[in-house]
Amino acid sequence: MTIASHPYAFIALFVAVAAAFPLGLLLVCRLWVWAFQPPKPSPVKNGIYECGLEAKGDSWIQFKAHYYLYAILFLIFDVEVLFLLPFAAAFNVLSWGALFVMLAFIFLLAEGLVWAWNRGHLEWK
């Protein structure tokens, strides 16, 4: 049995390609920077915004982590739209069972919203 015909040779090849591809890209980036983009920092280049008003202070500031709650709650509506759209598109041909399943789905999502509301997560603190 030659090495090429060994059943596991393909996996070795697969792993080698998987490793070589990102490393190769990184290497190309390095070469590009080295050849065409020598670093020339200046206050304008290091500014927070490229254009617009002059920024005051640093871009590394603290912001309220509470935003993540809203991001999670937004998912309720996001997922709802995502699944309601194909349901609405095929509404004519669907059975009563499909309607029931969809209502159960909306009910479960709404329960999440009610829970968050009841816990006071919708109030900005």
Place this chain on the structure above:
Amino acid sequence: MNATINYAELVYALRPEIALTLGLLLALGYDMAFGRRMSDCARRGVAVLIGIVTLASAVFQTLHTNVPPVGHAAYWFHGAFVYDTLAHGVRLGVFGLSALTLLLIAGSIPHSALRTPHFKHPAEYVAIQLLATMGFSLMAVSNNLLIAFLGFELASLSLYVMAGFDKTSRASAEASLKYFLFGGMAAAFMLFGFSLIYGMTGTIVLPEIARALAVQGPSPLLLVALVMVLVGFGYKAAAAPFHQWAPDVYQGAPAPAAALIASASKLAGFAFFARLLFSGLGTVSGDAINFGGPAGWIMAVIIISAASMLLGNIAALAQTNARRLIAYSAIAHAGIMLLGVIAVRAEGAGPLFYYALTYGIATIGVFGVFAAIERTAPCQRISDLAGLWKRSPFLALVLFVCVLSLAGIPPLAGFFGKFYLFAAALYLNGLMSPAGWLAFLAIAMSAVGLYYYLVILKAALVTNATAGTSASTEKIRVPLGTVIALATSAALTIALGIWPDVVLGLFK
């Protein structure tokens, strides 16, 4: 797709899951309506009670007089769900294990002098645990790669939250994050493998995959898919070399959450894994009977299994932290269960199911004891267990039974679990086969394991708590729920060891 989907059949197939959903909504709704006016203790009690009643009703929905045996399964909803003794047994098993871990909640509240209680939101905890149980139950009946993946992820996402439920503890947050990152990685691997299988066969239903693969035969791409699925599954099951998350999670997670991760999740995961490998990918299994046969997943499973047994047992010898020790022992047990997966070919899924179930029961007992000790003093190092027999003879007795069962001492269930598994592996072709050698390694490693299990028992039963050590000498008052859970798991460990046919008879 045809528009005549039979929703009644879907509802029929998923009755236990629907019961769990309703119970979950009830637990949340009750807590929202009345929780604030109740004392912490009553609130927790009601949440646990709703959880237990829900699991009981799910068991009631599962019980069926005429369960088809493995191999003559009933298929529901266009082959998406399978129903046979394995699915039936695993569903009942995960509901039971989940109920046992729910009962541990009451015991794992540290006294207020130690820390702020970490179960401030018991209803949410119970709801998330019911969600995880639903995921396990879906894994048990899924006959379809997509449903299985949904079940895996539903269970995993819930377990990540449960691992980080103690918001006041850094270790718990660390456990949750590590578990999440490793689990997400595992899900990506598994999904990649599934998508390759779908790409090759054009179907996600397991028996149809088997039919397509019987025509195609093994191909290089299929081997890549198999390796991806095995890597993903290895992460989930904490098999070496994909085990790195396990010690940190077992150490940091609240004890009931760690108990669920170690018990029900293993049972459901290995049951689906065996189903996937044998009813979906059975034609490309390779050869476990002879050396140098055709390539397939059996060789990869054997390697992972051997690595888990070696690493788990040897690394456990060096541990000073009791929970990390149990984690490494879990890695070793995952290796033995992988051996059980191979042995399914000889003896069916019975020995694997029996082993995973009894292992889960014993682990819940151990974590329950740790949780109860934590009511008075931290329980992390092995030396913290010193003098346990004086502080609470009951806890010491339960620990004695469960740890000896994990070590595999007759007449406890752990011994017969190992016995049936090794016997099944040796039935394949005696010692002159890869599976036979693996069984031999497993027997040798069980002897190594005996040492560190006895180290735990020595600390708990022989050593006295002296002034120099960190262990407390305060008497431990064990709450009722924990007493029930611990007594049940110890009694089951003994009873299933004496009458293994109660479980194994299901698969005859």
